[in-house]
Amino acid sequence: xxxxKTVPKVRGKxxxxxxxxxRRRLKPATSARGxxxxxxxxxxxxxxxxxLVQLVDAAGGAVIGAYRDPLGGRPLLLATVxxxxxxxxxxxxxxxxxxxxxxxxxxxxxxxxxxxLIVVRGQDGLLWTPNGRHRLAAAKVLGLRQITTLxxxxxxxxxxxxxxxxxxxxxxxxxxxxxxxxxxxxSKRDRTVRETxxxxxxxxxxxxxxxxxxxxxxxxxxxxxSSLLRKVDRFSDRTLxxxxxxxxxxxxxxxxxxxxxxxxxxxxxxxxxxSPYLRNYVVARINPVRFIKQARxxxxxxxxxxxxxxxxxxxxxxxxxxxxxNADLAWVAVGAGAQD
Numbered sequence: 001x002x003x004x005k006t007v008p009k010v011r012g013k014x015x016x017x018x019x020x021x022x023r024r025r026l027k028p029a030t031s032a033r034g035x036x037x038x039x040x041x042x043x044x045x046x047x048x049x050x051x052l053v054q055l056v057d058a059a060g061g062a063v064i065g066a067y068r069d070p071l072g073g074r075p076l077l078l079a080t081v082x083x084x085x086x087x088x089x090x091x092x093x094x095x096x097x098x099x100x101x102x103x104x105x106x107x108x109x110x111x112x113x114x115x116x117l118i119v120v121r122g123q124d125g126l127l128w129t130p131n132g133r134h135r136l137a138a139a140k141v142l143g144l145r146q147i148t149t150l151x152x153x154x155x156x157x158x159x160x161x162x163x164x165x166x167x168x169x170x171x172x173x174x175x176x177x178x179x180x181x182x183x184x185x186x187s188k189r190d191r192t193v194r195e196t197x198x199x200x201x202x203x204x205x206x207x208x209x210x211x212x213x214x215x216x217x218x219x220x221x222x223x224x225x226s227s228l229l230r231k232v233d234r235f236s237d238r239t240l241x242x243x244x245x246x247x248x249x250x251x252x253x254x255x256x257x258x259x260x261x262x263x264x265x266x267x268x269x270x271x272x273x274x275s276p277y278l279r280n281y282v283v284a285r286i287n288p289v290r291f292i293k294q295a296r297x298x299x300x301x302x303x304x305x306x307x308x309x310x311x312x313x314x315x316x317x318x319x320x321x322x323x324x325x326n327a328d329l330a331w332v333a334v335g336a337g338a339q340d
Contacts, residue, residue, distance in 0.1 A: 033071070034070045034071050035068055035070050035071075035073055039068060040068050040070060041065075041066075041067050041068075042066040042067050042068060042075055043066065044065070044066050046066055046075055048075040048153055049066055049075055049077050049153060051121075051153070052077050052079075052121070052151050052153055053077065055121065055127070056077070056079045056081055056151070059081050059082060059085035059127075060081070060082050060085070061079050061080050061082060061085065061146065061149075062079060062080050062146075063077060063078075063079045064078040064079055064080065065077075065078045066078070074154060075153065076150055076151065077150075077151040077152075077153075078116065078148070078149075078150055078151075079148075079149055079151060080146040080147065080148050080149065081119075081146060081147065081149055082145065082146055082147075083136065083139055083140055083144060083145070083146070083147055085126060085127055086117060086126070086127045086128075086129055086136055086147065086149065087122070087126055087127070087128060087129070087136075088128070088129055088132075088133040088136065089122070089128045089129070089130045089185075090181060090185060091178060091180075091181030091183075091184070091185050092130070092133050092178055092181070093133075093174040093175075093177055093178050094174075094177070095133060095134065095137055096134065099134055100134050100137040100138050100141060101141065103134055103135065103138040104138040104141040104142055107138055107142060108142060113135075113139065113142075113144065113147070113148065115132075115135060116147075116148040116149050116150040117129040117131075117132035117135060117136060117147060117148070117149045117150070118130065118131055118132060118149075118150050118152065119132075119149040119150065119151045119152070120151070120152050120153075120154065120155050121151075121153070121155055122155075127149070127151065129149075130157070135147075172210065172223055172226060173214050173218070173222060175203070175207055176207045176208075176210040176211035176213075176214050176222060177211050177214050177215070178211075179202050179203070179207040179208055179211050180207070180208055180211025180212055180214075180215060181211070182198075182201065182202070183195075183198070183202065183240055183244060184244065186198060186240055187239070187240035187241050187244060191240075191241050192239060193239065193240055194237055194238065194239055194240065194243075195208075195235050195236045195237070195238065195239075195240050195243040196235045196236070198240075199235045202235070204230070204233075205229075205233040205234050205235045205236075206229030206233040208233075208243075208244070208247055209229060209233055209247050209250050209251055209254070210225070210226070210229065212244075212247055212248055212251040213251045213254060213255060216251070216255065217255070220255075220258070221258070221279055224261075224279050224280050224283045225254060225258075225283060227284075227287070228283070228287050228289060228290075228308065228312070229305075231289045231292065231294055231301060231302040231303070231308075232289060232301045232302060232303050232304070232305040232308045233250075233301070233305055234299070234300075234301050234305075250305060250306075250309065253309045253313065254309065256313060257286075257309065257312050257313050257316055260313065260316035260317060261279060261282050261283060261286075261316060264282050264316065264319050264321070265278050265279060265282060267321055268282075268321060268324060271321065273324060273326070281324075281328065282319070285315070285319065286312050286315035286316045286319065288303060288307075288308050288311040288315065289302040289303050289308060
């Protein structure tokens with residue numbers, strides 16, 4: 001009997017060249033980086049930390065130690081401070097009472113508050129935490145006198161660290177509100193700062209526009225418009241003061257488009273169409289860049305945002321109700337399910 005041939009295994013492919021799903025493996029770095037153990041420890045009276053030590057002492061806290069960040073070498077201070085000395089940055093998302101209560105319960109069960117708050121010096125002389133709002137609130141629920149903090153003298157860290165916040169998952173509304181609050185704070189601090197200078201911190205241009213809309217209407221259905229904005233909204237090289245004023249105009253036009261979309265949804269509902277995807281369907285129908293393929297993160301917009309909004313409002317006002325079918329809505333539902 002002839003020996004059966006074995007087909008060699010090819011990672012990510014099946015026999016015949018068809019691809020199969022395979023998990024991407026994380027590759028460790030081939031060379032070590034950062035500081036050695038002997039370079040990390042710092043004296044409490046290190047020159048870069050002197051002002052922070054005074055601030056902690058004046059607040060009624062206690063310095064535990066000082067060291068250099070093992071990656072970048074930035075000097076850091078480990079200290080406990082009274083809860084009243086710390087406040088969240090003014091551009092963070094809103095506090096979730098449900099998450100705070102759950103977090104306080106879990107900390108109580110563990111019997112230990114192990115995660116220090118990352119803290120920087122705020123504009124008002126107090127200490128700001130850019131990523132510990134819910135832990136700070138949970139500590140207040142538990143009635144703690146002091147809370148452990150990791151204090152950094154680099155105040156700009158407050159604008160860079162929000163992307164690392166994994167304490168509570170961000171949704172589109174949370175992230176958009178954080179970004180627009182951050183942008184408004186930066187524009188007040190320095191009227192010459194440009195939008196593009198903070199594009200890494202803002203992550204995506206459309207979050208600024210959506211943030212303005214969420215400020216005006218917390219129930220705005222931003223998810224229905226994010227696909228459009230990802231293709232047409234880009235960071236501006238103008239100052240934040242100017243660019244935010246321009247974005248407020250775009251937000252007002254989007255709000256007007258949404259008013260028309262609501263009118264169409266009401267009319268379709270009256271005709272017997274009932275689907276949780278009605279808004280997505282209508283917005284997709286009037287989206288002028290819906291069928292334009294674009295690589296993720298493309299520098300050039302599929303269409304100038306002003307032109308896209310002009311075409312969109314025209315399509316909304318000329319929307320033909322009789323052209324809608326249940327089959328169309330079914331396809332939208334399938335697409336939404338695929339995205340989920």
